Amino acid sequence: MNEIKIFSPATVANVSCGFDVLGFCLDSVGDDMVIRKTDKKGVFITKIVGFDLPYETELNVAGVSALAMYNAIDVDFGFEIEIYKNIKPGSGIGSSAASAVGSVFGMNELLGRPFNKTELTAFAIKGEAIASKCEHADNLAPALFGGFTLVKSINPVQILEIPSPSDLYATIIHPQIEIKTSESRAVLPKEVALSDAITQWANVGSLVHALHTNDYNLLKDSLHDVIVEPHRSKLIPHYNDVKQASLQAGALGCGISGSGPSIFSLSKGLETANNIKEAINNVYAKTGIEFDIHVSKINTEGVKIV
Amino acid sequence: MNEIKIFSPATVANVSCGFDVLGFCLDSVGDDMVIRKTDKKGVFITKIVGFDLPYETELNVAGVSALAMYNAIDVDFGFEIEIYKNIKPGSGIGSSAASAVGSVFGMNELLGRPFNKTELTAFAIKGEAIASKCEHADNLAPALFGGFTLVKSINPVQILEIPSPSDLYATIIHPQIEIKTSESRAVLPKEVALSDAITQWANVGSLVHALHTNDYNLLKDSLHDVIVEPHRSKLIPHYNDVKQASLQAGALGCGISGSGPSIFSLSKGLETANNIKEAINNVYAKTGIEFDIHVSKINTEGVKIV
The missing domain is CATH 3.30.230.10 (Ribosomal Protein S5; domain 2)
Incomplete structure (x- = not known):
């Protein structure tokens, strides 16, 4: 070959x-x-x-x-x-x-x-x-x-x-704006409250447990970020509106993808993922900012030969 | 009844x-x-x-x-x-x-x-x-x-x-000293470095994963505390000696039980747990501080009728 x-x-x-x-x-x-x-x-x-x-x-x-x-x-x-x-x-x-x-x-x-x-x-x-x-x-x-x-x-x-549940889907919106890496790093706090850190690692532990046990309710309870999202979300226009619309449409959780500007939502089943796409689309269509939205199953294989 | x-x-x-x-x-x-x-x-x-x-x-x-x-x-x-x-x-x-x-x-x-x-x-x-x-x-x-x-x-x-592996044992030493709750709280930092918090939640996530997958090597790699132990361990006499002896005797990890003064070690198998008991005993026997040591299987049942 x-x-x-x-x-x-x-x-x-x-x-x-x-x-x-x-x-x-x-x-x-x-x-x-x-x-x-x-x-x-x-x-x-x-x-x-x-x-x-x-x-x-x-x-x-x-x-x-x-x-x-x-x-x-x-x-x-x-x-x-x-x-x-x-x-x-x-x-x-x-x-x-x-x-x-x-x-x-x-x-x-x-x-x-x-x-x-x-x-x-x-x-x-x-x-x-x-x-x-x-x-x-x-x-x-x-x-x-x-x-x-x-x-x-x-x-x-x-x-x-x-491992992750087989029926888990992601909906990703990519607003066509640029966030400078330096800026997304600059907004991160160097120190965080111990109480927030504890909340975060309780959520990490419970997220890993939820993925192992296919527990969608616990996934929903665990997909929270009290440390980084409050700072970085300010750099993404209409972030809170997208998050709210996504959760209302049935998302288990919604957060910043990488250091943004993309925003991901996770949901159970393709239908909900598509509903989230529509809900997010309705939010962003009004903003004048160009964007695209992808719906994707979680890819358990990774990089592959085609 | x-x-x-x-x-x-x-x-x-x-x-x-x-x-x-x-x-x-x-x-x-x-x-x-x-x-x-x-x-x-x-x-x-x-x-x-x-x-x-x-x-x-x-x-x-x-x-x-x-x-x-x-x-x-x-x-x-x-x-x-x-x-x-x-x-x-x-x-x-x-x-x-x-x-x-x-x-x-x-x-x-x-x-x-x-x-x-x-x-x-x-x-x-x-x-x-x-x-x-x-x-x-x-x-x-x-x-x-x-x-x-x-x-x-x-x-x-x-x-x-x-869940946890079936062959997991704890060895606990209780030095007969008193640590005031107020003191063990006072030494905790209110703020922690974000980088330390990330290390901690990576360890929490991997510890939960290790418990789910019966992965003793990963348990060993995950049983670290970069946030609290550096502060509270100072309140427990000979803590570092106990930890070192415990790890040398085969412990997967060693840490402060609750807010101390007890110190726990986790290990695979009763024999190693008993070796740890002996190693810790040798450390503490020289200190003049009264202590006792327990070896226990992880109790998967909890409180029960006898």
């Missing part, structure tokens, strides 16, 4: 109470990528469709993660990477993670899987770091493993796969 | 990262209680053996929780309570919780179980409050439900039963 086509999915990180640790994988949105062996040694980005991203391997997220893996192997051939980008950079649903994951996953397949997913995460972190200016795996983990993931640590990489 | 004998177990609260929310139940230590119907209406403490505690119903933990339940029912008889106290008050393994739980559990049995365990928790909270000066269910929940519990909230009472 010399060429492989990959679907690398969008993901939601910072799931409510699970700021910086919990993420999940989408299946209706993602990038397509082609990875190809080539006689020339090295890693080469040969095609980028969709968005204006750098072709220089060392400046490209997919290129940097691919190089991290390439430098760990000893082969007499190279790799070409084509990127068909559907996830808009900066949208808050793991655009850079999809690129970082796609290249290392595809190369690993062409090489006969010498690396496990934890090792792939470590390579992908290097690519993700050039996009987000820090090493984190919040989006990489769900893109690679699928489903819900908990990033226990990144040094060493330790990813936990949390 | 007019009389019932109860075993009400000791418990460990504030399990490492799960400060204020996670607890577990012991089976080798606990109080015995006798609850008896009596013609005279009201609740009466008729016997207390072991420690000097008040006989006035309104001043006794078991009495107050019993009264909370008694006031919620309408019967033409009363209850007598005998308390054979084995758990030393102030030892940090849920002495007051055992009293509060035993009376309401026993009365509920004699009444034909009109209340579920969540409702019993709410009554018991009233008794616990007079001992600890605040309403909390960290020890009540594991005493009533058994096993590992997560107190999701106390208003309303919401207790989650987290």
Whole structure:
């Protein structure tokens, strides 16, 4: 096998109470990528469709993660990477993670899987770091493993796969505005009240328990964020209206996807997810801000060959 | 049935990262209680053996929780309570919780179980409050439900039963010193670093996952407390030596039980738990401080009729 086509999915990180640790994988949105062996040694980005991203391997997220893996192997051939980008950079649903994951996953397949997913995460972190200016795996983990993931640590990489109910859907609105990373970081408090932290970790514990036990009511009770949402939600126009409409339409919970501006809702069943889409659409249609909305089942597979 | 004998177990609260929310139940230590119907209406403490505690119903933990339940029912008889106290008050393994739980559990049995365990928790909270000066269910929940519990909230009472591996043992050392509640509260920080809080909730999430998946290695990786232990451990003489000896003897984790002075270790299997007992004994035997050590399987049943 010399060429492989990959679907690398969008993901939601910072799931409510699970700021910086919990993420999940989408299946209706993602990038397509082609990875190809080539006689020339090295890693080469040969095609980028969709968005204006750098072709220089060392400046490209997919290129940097691919190089991290390439430098760990000893082969007499190279790799070409084509990127068909559907996830808009900066949208808050793991655009850079999809690129970082796609290249290392595809190369690993062409090489006969010498690396496990934890090792792939470590390579992908290097690519993700050039996009987000820090090493984190919040989006990489769900893109690679699928489903819900908990990033226990990144040094060493330790990813936990949390099971989730089979009928869980996400509705994601992406308002077409830009939030600067520096701004979304600047609004985070450096210190938090111990009482709030306790509330948050009670919710994290109960969210993990709810996912293990398919307890939708407990999911609803646990999807709260008393630490980050109060600060970051101010950066997203009409956030509270979207949240209110989403919950009224039956969402189990609603929160900021990654560092925004996308907003996710979780719900039981496709019908409710579509009702939420309509409710959110009604809110945002009045704002004059361009947006799109996706409905997606939780993708338990993650990145895959197509 | 007019009389019932109860075993009400000791418990460990504030399990490492799960400060204020996670607890577990012991089976080798606990109080015995006798609850008896009596013609005279009201609740009466008729016997207390072991420690000097008040006989006035309104001043006794078991009495107050019993009264909370008694006031919620309408019967033409009363209850007598005998308390054979084995758990030393102030030892940090849920002495007051055992009293509060035993009376309401026993009365509920004699009444034909009109209340579920969540409702019993709410009554018991009233008794616990007079001992600890605040309403909390960290020890009540594991005493009533058994096993590992997560107190999701106390208003309303919401207790989650987290499964645990069958071969999990606790070793508990109780140094015979007094730590004033006011002092153990005073050392707690009001604010904590967001980065520490994130580490803590990652550990809580992964601890719950480890308990669900019987993953002892992950239990070991998760039983860390970066928030409270650094402050409260200073109040317990030789804490760090005990912890080091315990971990070297094979403990999965070691932490402060409740607000101390007891220290708990968790381990896989009775043999390791006994090795830990010996290692801790060697540390404390040199200190001149009186102490006792218990080894206990995790008690999955909780309070029970004997």
